Amino acid sequence: MKARIVTLPGDGVGPEVTAAAVAVLQAVAAHYAHDFSFDEQLIGGAAIDATGEPLPAATLAACKNADALLLGAVGGPKWSDPNAPVRPEQGLLGLRAALGVYANLRPLTVHPALASLSPLKNEKLHNVDVLFVRELTGGAYFGAKTRTADTATDECKYTVAEVERVTRRAFELARGRRQHVTSVDKANVLETSRLWRSTVIRVAAEYPDVKLEHQLVDSMAMLLLTQPNRYDVVVTENLFGDILTDEAAALAGSLGLLPSASLGEGRKGLYEPIHGSAPDIAGKGVANPVGTILSVALLLRHSLQLEAEAQAVEAAVDHVLQHGPHSRDIGGDAGTDAVRDAVLAALNDHANSSNASADRERACG
Numbered sequence: 001m002k003a004r005i006v007t008l009p010g011d012g013v014g015p016e017v018t019a020a021a022v023a024v025l026q027a028v029a030a031h032y033a034h035d036f037s038f039d040e041q042l043i044g045g046a047a048i049d050a051t052g053e054p055l056p057a058a059t060l061a062a063c064k065n066a067d068a069l070l071l072g073a074v075g076g077p078k079w080s081d082p083n084a085p086v087r088p089e090q091g092l093l094g095l096r097a098a099l100g101v102y103a104n105l106r107p108l109t110v111h112p113a114l115a116s117l118s119p120l121k122n123e124k125l126h127n128v129d130v131l132f133v134r135e136l137t138g139g140a141y142f143g144a145k146t147r148t149a150d151t152a153t154d155e156c157k158y159t160v161a162e163v164e165r166v167t168r169r170a171f172e173l174a175r176g177r178r179q180h181v182t183s184v185d186k187a188n189v190l191e192t193s194r195l196w197r198s199t200v201i202r203v204a205a206e207y208p209d210v211k212l213e214h215q216l217v218d219s220m221a222m223l224l225l226t227q228p229n230r231y232d233v234v235v236t237e238n239l240f241g242d243i244l245t246d247e248a249a250a251l252a253g254s255l256g257l258l259p260s261a262s263l264g265e266g267r268k269g270l271y272e273p274i275h276g277s278a279p280d281i282a283g284k285g286v287a288n289p290v291g292t293i294l295s296v297a298l299l300l301r302h303s304l305q306l307e308a309e310a311q312a313v314e315a316a317v318d319h320v321l322q323h324g325p326h327s328r329d330i331g332g333d334a335g336t337d338a339v340r341d342a343v344l345a346a347l348n349d350h351a352n353s354s355n356a357s358a359d360r361e362r363a364c365g
């Protein structure tokens with residue numbers, strides 16, 4: 001198939017992990033005879049340096065014209081002056097809003113080979129398989145902001161329509177999994193959470209086959225670490241989802257491992273690791289590319305509908321996590337390129353063995 005993919009490497013480790021993930025997409029294209037074109041665009045601090053804006057018009061135009069987008073990360077100390085007129089993060093928020101990608105899927109699994117890195121080193125780690133569905137284009141990140149010399153405000157606003165659409169997405173996804181949705185809010189205190197909860201309850205009535213439970217976000221932060229295997233699909237608002245998923249990454253062993261897919265109504269999606277620009281390790285060639293490579297698997301699955309290819313990438317990553325090499329954040333000493341090369345080799349083996357078995361089936365049939 002033909003697909004136009006815009007890449008947005010961004011800042012810090014963003015270009016390093018994006019390059020590794022693009023190499024995987026190129027290998028998928030070669031193994032499975034697809035025609036993927038890549039168009040690299042500026043975003044974040046790199047875009048501010050080049051154009052003065054975190055989301056240049058040319059970037060937005062290219063993104064609107066693409067089938068899928070792959071992003072590294074934005075931000076870093078160079079652009080973090082609290083009084084700066086523009087910030088790299090505004091570029092990413094603006095892109096999410098412009099694309100209308102309101103549902104951010106952040107899957108969490110714990111690879112058995114990495115279980116010793118997890119704070120929960122016991123049987124409760126078995127079968128951890130949680131799909132976070134984070135609302136991505138509303139809430140405090142997008143509300144009106146005010147600032148005077150001694151006071152600042154960030155408005156947190158949600159409409160019923162915004163809650164309904166992300167809740168429906170969560171319930172639809174739960175139907176293909178273990179039919180269980182946990183909605184996380186702070187309905188004992190926040191008005192937005194009370195609207196969230198009543199809307200979720202109403203939408204849930206459309207899905208009698210899916211069990212719904214509610215959890216307040218503060219106790220959820222604890223339960224996620226102590227009983228993660230209780231959860232199937234977790235739906236929550238923008239800020240809570242951002243925080244809970246970085247916490248969840250600790251269970252997997254590193255923030256560098258988790259991928260994400262940001263989806264709206266069409267097939268187009270924005271794919272990125274859940275981590276940031278990791279300025280502490282940027283430029284050293286040691287960033288873990290696994291979260292970004294697994295984001296490529298989500299891109300293949302959700303935007304390009306190439307399920308076999310998505311599974312091939314996931315199997316290749318699984319092989320590397322099982323046998324190494326491992327990057328420093330997960331206890332090894334391999335650099336980004338060595339992990340990328342190991343994934344490419346495993347993908348090559350996987351594709352060759354799939355082709356061989358297809359040949360055998362054809363010969364028998």
Ligand SMILES: NC(=O)C1=CN([C@@H]2O[C@H](COP(=O)(O)OP(=O)(O)OC[C@H]3O[C@@H](n4cnc5c(N)ncnc54)[C@H](O)[C@@H]3O)[C@@H](O)[C@H]2O)C=CC1
Binds near residue numbers: 274
């Ligand atoms: N989606 C995005 O573009 C995001 C951007 N940011 C931005 O990133 C910058 C740094 O933010 P932090 O709070 O430090 O979060 P961070 O996610 O960049 O880093 C947190 C810790 O995780 C480690 N880490 C992250 N990704 C890794 C990887 N692939 N391999 C190995 N270790 C990894 C880092 O080295 C650091 O110790 C800030 O400017 C922030 O605004 C933060 C989160 C998301």
Ligand SMILES: CC(C)CC(=O)C(=O)O
Binds near residue numbers: 089092093274275
């Ligand atoms: C705009 C981003 C920096 C927010 C974030 O941390 C994330 O989406 O994970």
Ligand SMILES: [Mg+2]
Binds near residue numbers: 242
């Ligand atoms: Mg975050």
